[in-house]
Amino acid sequence: MRVEVVRRFAWFTLFYMLLVILWGAFVRATGSGAGCGDHWPLCNGVVVPREPKLETLIELTHRLTSGVSLILVVGLWFLSRKAVPKGHLLRRAATWSVVFIIMEALIGAGLVLFELVAHNASLKRMFSMSAHLVNTFALMSSLCLCVWRAQAGEVRREALMKDVLRVPVILVMGVLLVLSGMTGAIAALGDTLYSGFGPIPLQAYLDGEVPFLLRLRLVHPVIAIVTAVAVLLLQSRHWDAYREKLGSVLGWSFSGLILLQVGLGFVNVQLMAPVWMQLVHLGTGVLLWVVYSFFSFFVIDKSK
Structure with missing residues (x-):
């Protein structure tokens, strides 16, 4: 597989992740984090809620788009292993991306399950939001590194x-x-x-x-x-x-x-x-x- 294909896919994943982050901020800014109740991964205890409220649609959309981002990052990891040999930094960057996207999902699940959403003003939520941002930055840097290292001909260990x-x-x-x-x-x-x-x-x-x-x-x-x-x-x-x-x-x-x-x-x-x-x-x-x-x-x- 050509490394150029991986680089384009990494660019797409990076751009898509930016949109997911912005929608996640919209969820927080509109107080829609409790739109699915304290259920995760289900929404209000069901897969597809009937007659959902607006905040439910906002939160559910965020969960669905976040799920797609997980699929994209795992796909990037798979493509990187097909495109470059063992020891290439692209492989490791893709692996880090998988780790951080899983961490994103776990932090998001924790916010919901521990009800650190909507109008919760506790210190736990404050620290959780900070941790969420740090992990998001780490994820974005890992994806950037995938783009940067997806260069044809670079096979040295780094x-x-x-x-x-x-x-x-x-x-x-x-x-x-x-x-x-x-x-x-x-x-x-x-x-x-x-x-x-x-x-x-x-x-x-x-x-x-x-x-x-x-x-x-x-x-x-x-x-x-x-x-x-x-x-x-x-x-x-x-x-x-x-x-x-x-x-x-x-x-x-x-x-x-x-x-x-x-x-x-x-x-x-x-x-x-x-x-x-x-x-x-x-x-x-x-x-x-x-x-x-x-x-x-x-x-x-x-x-x-």
């Missing part, structure tokens, strides 16, 4: 972790982006649970007069701005990557998306986080992570 450790700046950038994303997930949860709250004076936050999750909403903008500045400064240490066309495209895209994401964050706050703006903000964040992954792979390859 040790990615050793390569990453040779470029510690890339690792630090990733950690900062993940931390910012985790606080963003918590802030988005607060926006969903307390969407009826109007503008709140700063003093009310400081005096503890607002719910805990809303108070945490102040943390995300600060961390996001600090992360943006730090990542841009760290990225400048790899200015030599811009000398090549691909490196220049990835580098400038990465920088531009960082600035765009910060701007969207301010707009999101000013608009009081409407659902559509939450989806735009999240979609840009995931796209930023995808471009970061590709830029990292480029820098790592050039460091060898």
Whole structure:
């Protein structure tokens, strides 16, 4: 089998996964996570619910599209084993993708079975949302690596972790982006649970007069701005990557998306986080992570 076929399939899977992530955010933002009750994998105890409510349709659609994503990732794993020999990084990236997509399913099931959905404002849900985001980022990076390594003629054995450790700046950038994303997930949860709250004076936050999750909403903008500045400064240490066309495209895209994401964050706050703006903000964040992954792979390859 031609490796080019695997690369195209990996691209399709990556794009499809982005759509699944956005729909999952729509489920959370609309409070539809309990649309199927506390049943999983069944919906309200049945395979096909009769006369379902809107929130049931939203949640059920997410489950079905997530199931398709699992099939696609397993298919990518199978194709990778047909296309490249044992030891190729493409195989391992596809295996990691399978592991992370299974983890996604387990986290999603846990949210439903333990009723960490809808109007649940517990710390368990907060930590679960953060873990969900970290696993999603890991899954997207694994799929990006499948795309990156699906190159004809590359048959050498590769040790990615050793390569990453040779470029510690890339690792630090990733950690900062993940931390910012985790606080963003918590802030988005607060926006969903307390969407009826109007503008709140700063003093009310400081005096503890607002719910805990809303108070945490102040943390995300600060961390996001600090992360943006730090990542841009760290990225400048790899200015030599811009000398090549691909490196220049990835580098400038990465920088531009960082600035765009910060701007969207301010707009999101000013608009009081409407659902559509939450989806735009999240979609840009995931796209930023995808471009970061590709830029990292480029820098790592050039460091060898």
